[in-house]
Amino acid sequence: MKRKWKIGDLAKLTGLTVRTLRFYDQIGLFSSSGQTESGHRLYSEADLSRLHQILSLKELGLSLEEIKSALNGGHISPLEVVNLQINRIKEQIQLQQKLLEQLGHVSKLMQGKGELTVEDFTSLLQAMKMGFEKPVIERRAIWERHLDLLGDFLTEESGMPKPEEEN
Numbered sequence: 001m002k003r004k005w006k007i008g009d010l011a012k013l014t015g016l017t018v019r020t021l022r023f024y025d026q027i028g029l030f031s032s033s034g035q036t037e038s039g040h041r042l043y044s045e046a047d048l049s050r051l052h053q054i055l056s057l058k059e060l061g062l063s064l065e066e067i068k069s070a071l072n073g074g075h076i077s078p079l080e081v082v083n084l085q086i087n088r089i090k091e092q093i094q095l096q097q098k099l100l101e102q103l104g105h106v107s108k109l110m111q112g113k114g115e116l117t118v119e120d121f122t123s124l125l126q127a128m129k130m131g132f133e134k135p136v137i138e139r140r141a142i143w144e145r146h147l148d149l150l151g152d153f154l155t156e157e158s159g160m161p162k163p164e165e166e167n
Helices: 007-014 018-026 045-059 064-072 078-111 118-158
Strands: 041-043
Touching: 007 018, 007 041, 007 045, 041 045, 045 064, 045 078, 078 118
Parallel strands: none
Antiparallel strands: none
16 A cells, blocks of 8 residues: 655655645646645645655755756656765765865874965865855756756747757
C-alpha cells in the first residue's frame, strides 16, 4: 500500500510549514493528488517527489515562477534535478577541501613559528572568496540557462518565430 500524508504530516516530514505548502498550492506550484472524505489534502509519494524537485531547484537559485514553468513544461526531469544537486555538492566539497588545505598550511606555519607570507594569506583569502562567489556564479548560469529554456517554451506555445541569434 502506498503511503499518503496529510498536510501537517508532510510539513513535519519535510521541515516546511503548512503555510508554505498551502502557498505552493495557491500559486499552482504544488498541489495534493488527493483528499480525504472530509476534504483535507492528501499527498502521495509522487507528490513528495515533486516537492523534492521544487526544493532542489529553489536551492539552486530558481524563482518559484521559474520552477513552476520548468516542471510544468517538462523541461527538467527528476533525474536532471538530482544530477544538478550531485554536481553542486561535488563542487562545494572541492571548494571546502581547498579551503581546508589552505587553513591547514597556515596553521602549520603558525604552530611552527614559521613566517607567514603575503602569498599565504592571499591564497587563503582567495580560497575563502571562491567559497562565496562560486555558488552565486553557478546559480546565475543555471538561472540564465533555464530562462533560455523558458523563452524557447513560451515561443513555441505562442506560435511566434524564434528571434535570430546575434553574432
